[in-house]
Amino acid sequence: MLFGISKDTLYQQSDVILAWIVTLLAGGWLLYYITKKEKWPLIMDYIQSTNHRKVGIMYMLSGLLFFFRGGMDALLIRTQLAFPQFEFWVIQGDKYSGVFTTHGTVMIFFVAMPLLIGLMNIAVPLQIGAKDLAYPFLNSLSFWLFFSGAVLFNLSFFFATPPSAGWTAYAPLSLDEFTKDPGNSFYIFSIQISGLGTLLTAVNMISTIIRHRAQGMKYTRMPLFPWATLITSFLILIAFTALSSGLYLLMFDRLFGTTFFMGEGGNPIYWQHLFWIFGHPEVYILALPAFGIFSDVISTFSKKVVFGYTVMVISIGLIGLLGFMVWVHHMFTVGLGPMVNTFFAITTMLIAVPTGIKVFNWLFTMRGGRIQVTTPMLFALGFIPTFVMGGVTGVMLAIPAADFQFHDSHFVVAHFHYTIIGATVLGIFAGMYYWYPKMFGKSLDEKLGKWHFWLFVVGFHLTFLPMHFSGLQGMPRRTYTYIAEDQVFTFNAMSTVGAFLMGVGMLFFAWNIYRTHKSSKEVSADPWDGRTLEWAVSSPPSEEAFERPPEVFASDPLWKSKMGEKELKFIKSTRPGPVATNSFIPILFAGALFLFSMGMIYQWYWLAAVFAIAGFGLLFLRSFLDERIEHYKQKRYKPEDLKKLLHDKRTGFFSYLVIDSIMFLILFTTYVMFTPAPTGPKPEEVFEARTLIISSLFLLPSSLTMLLAEYGLKKGKKGALRAGVWLTLLLGIGFLVAEGHEFYTYIHEGYLIDSNVFMASFYVLVGLHYSHVLFGVGWLSNLLIQQGFRSLPEGLYEEKQTIFSYYWHFVDLIWIFIIGIVYLPYLIS
Amino acid sequence: MGIRWAPLIVLLMLVSGCGIRVLDPQSDTAKVQTELIYFSFGIMVLVLLTVFGLMARFVKKYRDDGSSDYLPTQTEGNKKLEITWTVIPILIVIILAVPTTIVTMNQSPNSEAISTAEDSTGEEVHVRVEAERFSWTFRYENGKTSEDLYLPEGATAVLTLRSKDVIHSFWVPSLGGKVDVLPHKDNVYEIENVEEGVYLGKCAEFCGTYHTKMRFTTHVVSEQEYREWLEN
Structure with a gap:
């Protein structure tokens, strides 16, 4: 060494x-x-609950728990950096790498995300007058997936092998050649699992907001927090899928000998692209919900309607859209060339425009109002200057030539803490103080809240303002010490003092929570004199809060009714809503995935296999225990209600298909990029027309037989339905055999996944499609078994069968792309 | 509110003065970068002052002191104002975009503006930079290698960088910005007209356990000293 x-x-x-x-x-x-x-x-x-408030509370509690964990890491970092050439405890070298990697990963994925999602869970259904999230069971599942991913990640430290390649996990450093211990495998699997939870939450939020708004709650009347949640959820669908796909490829590189991100054939920059196509929108995924919270908070405590509502909504949308066109600004020094750098510089600067509009609209919401400086409002007031400071350094960073200096220095560390703490964390605190009554029926103490605010915010600026200067002085990020000659001691000492002030602030917050729960003081339904619907129900709301939903006539109906303009009426619900249940399956399924991941990380594949099977077993069991079976039997819905229910389900399923499409899009891109590879097998010598034709002859007609089944379903012709379903199943199995034979032949001939990048990108793409068909065959068999054993109630079977047919057509469509992109170009030539 | 931070910024600037390396550039390349930093910072200070000023004013003027419980007028918006704060940021972006584009086209790694061996004017010193966990090797045109970088005063350094393992990043804050050092691919970066002095250099892309210690020194010496050094 x-x-x-x-x-x-x-x-x-x-x-x-x-x-x-x-x-x-x-x-x-x-x-x-x-x-x-x-x-x-x-x-x-x-644990069993599917209620949005309870799930939300679990998100908040675990988010706070991990906040303290990530905060401790921050304090370790700051202590190690307090003096030049200081050796604090063991926090040097790899230990330090572990600490900053953990700090970043935990704070983004296991603190900021769950705390925001927790607030969405608690507030969004109440704000739009929905009974619950669209899919309560899925919501519980999402939480447990997030939680098991988070526990898995944290466990790596207890085994003395935390991930150590930074939260960005840049290849090839993150690959097994350079980081041998299982740390970075923990990173891959824990983020994959919790990311799945986040994706499913996004599906749920989209469906809830699109399908379950109360009567009269037009999009133009929706409060800004649900608006931000809706757009954020769309960003999640795209961004987290890019991350998932990247992690999927990284997993093959680490565990199965492929070389997507390394070596002659691979490309480490491709990982950076995938990571930042996730990573930059992620910044807005974190910021937009906070913007939504601040809009609500500022409006409530200024006693004024939000200034420029329409423009506020449009600018959320624009930020979201532009957010996908700026990722290369994280890569200006990579050497992608001047044209690319210039393009991404300009798009990045443009984001300042909608963001600036929002800032001025917030300011002018306050103007002419009656500003009540409560704790949530205090956090909002702290947010504006703090976030704007992060914003202006963002514009400075957008200039590539200047960024060459700022990049990867403490200047950048300062910048992203100003934006993420300034917006997201202060937003989360504002939201927690604001909606605490809706969580527990109690209010957090205002005096302790102000202590929390001042210590935290003063500590924050003391920590991060000097970092701009230590960065300009030449201090790179992710270094565990510096020498006196570097002349950064003063700045670092200030930062360390500031960090501990923030820590003390957080202790006040913890104390505040403890005190509040000790006290027996209850709180009224509307303690802040609110404007939106959540303040129209009791604190905490009962699980049947909107059994009788309100009839919405304005963007702030509660306020208007209090002003005596129009009475807020609660009417009898006219449509079926989400079905609540109690189930251990979510936690068991997440547990199975957890153990599966352990098996993969330590390459004990038998363990992984056992728990993969257990996971599918739980899904199978779930289909029989589906709470909707009893519910449909009792309710005997009318045809028009059944249609609405199908549309509810379809909205979510189509959102899921968006995820799947993007994943395939990325894998197709991967294939095209890496094929043909510079060395090893060539596609022309590997592919055979015969096997392709046989596979296609099975799979393509199965879409037609599926259409036959749909026709039978629609017209009530049992025979056509049965024939269609069985034929589809048989053709699907035929495809599995034919395609399985193709894989077998290749492996037999020595064309393996680690032969070269071409073979690798072939297997990860066509293999993923194969597992989709396999899953589809299992799903269809399961439907047939359910039908055989205990018939599903009328309506529910039709719904399930229809959703399945969307899936099947989608899988077929992907096969057509595979023929056109993977095989044909090389079979023809 | 936020205005209270302004004195602190000024104080920090005074305390650190011109000692800050990036703000005290020692090459033409770094000078242009620093000018851009100052230029954008200047514009951004205007933005900050506007926001801080408005906020301080509004909070002071409209703060509820408990003396009355009047109901504010519910202003839903104001077209003129909203257009103003849409147009002005767009103008700012345009003002920033022009110098940004020009400098980026010139200075980006692998830019066509970088001189190659063919269109040499004699001012250039070509150095191959090889990065490896956790050390640097500089290879000069005559084949000599060193662990610290030596350059003659006034020269234009044309660096061709490549890594033997993971991604690193080459950074001498006084002389210019970073350029990443990739495995299996050359990056070319140019630093124009370096001034005499001794400068700290660092790896700026996290590369593993001892990333912190992957440092080097850059010696910019007189033409004659450089020749002598090169020949020995």
Whole structure:
């Protein structure tokens, strides 16, 4: 080793040992406390619950827990950097890499995301007058997927192998050649699982907002938080899918010997593209909901309607749209050439325009109002200058030649903390103080809240303002020390003091939560004199809050009714709503995925196989325990209601298909980019026309037989339906056999996934399609079994069958693209 | 509100003065970058002052002090104002975009503006930069190699960079911005008219355990000293 540090191993691992001791003690105490206070029934209730408020609370609690974890990492970083050439504890070298990687990953994926999603869960249905999220069961599943991903990630530290390639996991550093221990595999799988949860949440939010708004709640009357949630969810669909696809490829590189991101044939910059196509929109995924919260908070506490509502909505949309056209500004120094750099510089600067519009609209919402400086409002007031400071450095960073200096220095660290803490974290705090009554029926203490605010915000500026200067002084990010000659000591010392101030602020917040729950003071339905619907129901709302939904006549109906303009009426619901249930399946399924991931990470493939099967078993079980079976039997819905229910389901399913399409789009791009490879097998010598024709002869007609089944379903012709379904199933199985034979032949001939990048991109694409067909065959068989054993109630079977046919046609369509893009160009020539 | 941070910024500027490396450029390349930084910072300070000023004014004027409970007029918007704060940012972007484009076209790594061996004017010093975890090797035209970078005063350094393992990034803050050092691909970067001095250089792209220690020194010496050094 070049700079060998010889230290006693025990001391070297003392951070991990301490973490074990503290966690075991705290865990033991927690179990004792729960048992003593007889809280187990309550916990069991939450685990099984699908109610949006309860799921939201679980998101908030786990988000806060990980906030303290990520915050501790931040303090370790700041302590290590307090003095030049300081050696604090063991936090140098790889340990330091582990700490900053964990800090970044945890704060983005397991703090900012769950806290925002938690607030969405709690507030959005209430704000739009929906009974619950569109798919309550899916919501619970999303939470448990997020949670198991987060636990998996945190576990890596307890095994002394945290991920260590930064939260961006740049290849080839993140590949097994350079980071051998399983840390970065933990990164891949934990983010993949929790990302799946986030994607499903986005599907749920989109369906909820599109399909379940109360009567009269037109899009032009929707409060800005649901608006931000809707657009954010669309961003998630695209961005998180790009991340998932990137992680999918990275997994093959790390575990199965492919070389997408390394070596002669591969391309490490491709990972950067995929990561930032996720990463930059992610910034807006974090910021837009916060913007929504601030809009609501500023309007409520200025006692004024939001200034320029329409422009506010348009600018959220524009920010979202532009957010996808700027990712290369993270890569100006990569050497993509002057044209590319210039293009992305201009698009990046343009984002300042809609963002600026929003800032001025907030300011003018306050103008002429009666500003009540409550704690949520205080956070909003802290947000505006802080975020604008992050925004202006953003514009400065958009200039490529200037960015050559700023890039990867502490200047950038300062910039993104100004935007993410300035917008997202302050937004989350504002939202928590604001909606706390809707979570627990209690209000957080205002005085402690102000302590929290001032300590946190002053500490924040003290931490990050000096970083602009240490960056300009030449301090690169992700370095664990500096020398006196670097002349950055003063700045770093200030940052360290500031960080601890923020930490003290957070202790006040924790104390505030504890105190609030100790007190028995209840709070009214409308403690802030609110404007929107959530303040029209009790605090906390009952699970049947909108059994009788309100009739919405304005963007702030509650306010108008309080002003005596028009009474807010609650009417009898005319349409079927989401069906609540209690189920252990979400936590069990997430647990199965967790253990599957452990199997993959340590390459104990038998374990992975067992729990993959267990996961599918749970899905199978779920289809029989579906709460809607009983519900449909009881309700006996009318045909027009059944149609609405199908449309509810379809909205979500089409959103899911967007995810799938983008994933395939990325894999097609991967294939085209890497084929043919410079060395190894060539597509011309691998592909055979015969096998392609046989596979296609099975799969393509199956869409026609599916159409026959749909025709039978629509016209009530049982025979056509049965024939169509069975033929589709048989053709599907035929395809699986034919295509399986093709894979077998290739493997037999020595064309393996690690032969070269062409073979790798072939297998990851066609293999993914194959598993889609396999899943489809399983799904269809399951439907047939369900029909055979206990007939699904009328309406529900039709719904399930229709959704399945969308899936099947989609899978067929992908095959047509595979023929056209993967095979034909090389078979023809 | 936010205005309270302004004195702190000024104070910091005074404390650190011209000592800040990026703001005290020692080559023509870095000078242009610093000018862009100052130019954009100047415009951005105007934006900051506008926002801070408006906010301070509104909060002061309209803060509820409990003396009355009047109901504010519910203003839904104002077309003229909204157009104003749409048009002005667009103008600012245009003003910024012009110098940005010109400099970016010239200075980006692999730009066509970078001189090649063919169109040499004699001012250029071509150096191959090889990065490897966790050290640098500089290879000069006569085949000499060194762990620190040596350049003659006034020269235009044309760097051809490549990594032997993971991605690194070459950065001498006093002389200019970063350029990434990639495996399996050359990047070319140019630093014009370097001034005499000794400058710190660093790896700026995280590359593993001892990324922190992947540093080098750049010595810009007189033409004669450089020749002597090169020949020994």
